[in-house]
Amino acid sequence: MNMEKTVFQPLYRQTEVLLTQALKAGEWPPGGLIPSEQELALRFGVSQGTIRKAIESLRADKLLVRRQGRGTYVASHREEAAQFRFLKLRPDERPPHALRSEFLDCTRLKAGQDLARALDLQASAVIVRVRRLLWEREQPVVYEEINLPGHRFKGLSAERLSAYQGPLYGLFESEFGVRMVGGEEKLKAVIGPPEICQALRVPAGSPLLYVDRVTVSYDQAPVEARRAHYVTREHHYAARL
Secondary structure, three states: OOOOOOOOOOHHHHHHHHHHHHHHOOOOOOOOEOOOHHHHHHHHOOOHHHHHHHHHHHHHOOOEEEEOOOEEEEOOOOOHHHOOOOOOEEEOOOOOOOEEEEEEEEEEEEOOHHHHHHOOOOOOOEEEEEEEEEEEOOEEEEEEEEEEEOOOOOOOOHHHHHHOOOOHHHHHHHHHOOOOOEEEEEEEEEEOOHHHHHHHOOOOOOEEEEEEEEEEOOOOOEEEEEEEEEOOOOEEEOOOO
């Protein structure tokens, strides 16, 4: 007889799961105030200390934001401070400078085998592909190819992207209901393809940093496969471990 093994989770972890499910369901929208610790404790039948610990864990994961004297809010990509939150490119010897986004195109096409696998789609599924440059002052420093599941991003177009003023993930969040909460990146040093070197205004065959990111939403479902090339002559990739 097979016996199922019970995996023990501390009570605050179980409460954290319930809070995450409420976030996923849109019970508290991005940027919105969540109920007080006392209200949540009554709802879930736990102590305020348990609620506080669960909230702190979600704050550490940047899903919630505490504002002194005002309460705890759902984190939002629409805030200016969240722009380029997942971009880890930093200047070598000077303070970071604001980046400017230039959209090159937005097309719909069938997913190839590798993208279908990355986005957990059928091989024939439609994806939306956005290409853009990120500029620092007068120099493009990042070339991005952003691949999105077509069924989640119906209506996304080059015109809509160009008209939106704010963080790209803020657009995904507010107009398509897709919240990017984390993911995984793979890095590799490569020789830049000719067309990408040309777009980045570097000599053909220049060394670039290739970053392959799969971004997930609350339920850990992949919602973006982003392939980016970084110019690192005066920049480096910085990650806190």
